[in-house]
Amino acid sequence: MNTEETLAQIAKEVSVCTNCTLHKNRKKAVPGEGPANAEIMFIGEGPGFHENEQGRPFVGAAGKFLDQLLAQAGVTRGDVFITNVVKCRPPENRDPQADELASCDLYLERQIEAMNPSIIVTLGRFSMGKFMKGAKISQVHGEMRKIGERYVIAMFHPAAALHQAALKPAILADFAKLPELLNEARKGLGRSAKKAKKNEVQEDPKQLNLF
């Protein structure tokens, strides 16, 4: 199976998963989305109301802010893979619990292994906790650390920055550093920039013949 097929297989399993109780209130699971060859993987916390309706990550208010932050870093959603530590919505958007994080981690680990991203950006304390046990987000945000075969950068969650104005300058500054950190990560891993595989609509040669 190639990476794209592996990601599709994981998404299929997630959509019918019953490994924790979060599936009970699930409308749509949110496995994550983005190109299979993305160099950057963003990991948020879990789907909220809109994500549960649409089955897509970060499509509500926090997602709009994430789009702005990405644009500021010169990237679009089409360049990155976005997922969460839990793939089904916790009731009333409560924090994900340890058993839910543990069951869903199997899917996240498989996504990371299949994609082998150069950089993982964690959004919020739950995804940070997966890579940097015991770290304080206020102290480590924006720092890039080599963890295993890749680099990890912890950032504030966009929803936190939306609700606490004091965090906004920090999240803006951290996202602005992303292009420079990506170059640093590529150098550290001895990788070159991956050619973006845009989802461009191919022009139909038959159509071209009409003109």
Ligand code: URA
């Ligand atoms: N917040 C998250 O952490 N993830 C989403 O997908 C949406 C909001």
